[in-house]
Amino acid sequence: MALRICSAYRTMSTDAVLVIAGLIPVHLAAEKKRELYVKAEINDEVKKQQRQGTYQKWQEEWDTSDNRKLIHNVEDWTSRKHGDVDYYITQFLSGHGVFMDFLHRIKKIPNGNCMYCDEIDDAEHTLFCCPRWENGRSALLSKTSEIWGKVGAFMKEIIIEKVKDEKARNAEVS
Template sequence: MALRICSAYRTISTDAVLVIAGLIPLHLAAEEKRDLYVKAEINDEVKRQQRRGRWTRKLIHNVEDWTSRKHGDVEYYITHFLSGHGVFMDFLHRIKKIPNGNCMYCDEIDDAEHTLFCCPRWENGRNKGLSCCRM
């Protein structure tokens, strides 16, 4: 359901797509109700899950703020940007849809960060204050 809500590729991590769609996984809601002994096991699982969705985590620091916002709808392009799974050459290369992951305009690795913040092709559409500084 989360994939359809935000028009995501099925390769996006479950954690990232649930955050973007503003959904809480049922297993996490149930885990919140467990007693202190079980919470120690949950902390270990959370540590493992934190390795996934790194790009989304860089952009959405506070899940509660994101899910309770009163503006902006999640849609195809926003989902691609927030997940890093979309029309970026590096991603398409990783899923073996194209032969290499370099930007067709400047030959740098074309990921979400490059496209939105660094690529000279899109410079005119950006604010003048942004620069290519890897987040």
């Protein structure tokens, strides 16, 4: 279900998929239910404390994950009231997709350097640093309303362009 919520590939790690989809891992949800079951009195305060404890454990697991790219605080991310995720946003949040560092790690290409500026190309570099996307970044930073839709559209535009450019680069090599 989590894969479908965030349109992720099945090769993506479970911890990344669950965080992006906003679904508490089964082992933590089961532990939460068990602890609530053994409590003599369950009220809103007990539930709130239990929820905070679950998020704390989830955050500790996430902090040790290799997939911690653009989402740093699990509770903030999963509690947000805006912003659906889609295939393109999931690629950025997970670091999977047309990022040369990722493609290099899975041995699809010989190095992980950006095709536009020769820095290591990962999601953070592409979104925040790469000069190829400077105009789009500047336009986003100058606006505050409807920012999520614009960020998502920008991520989509980048992935589509990078796929096209990678195909062209591969065609030149062949």
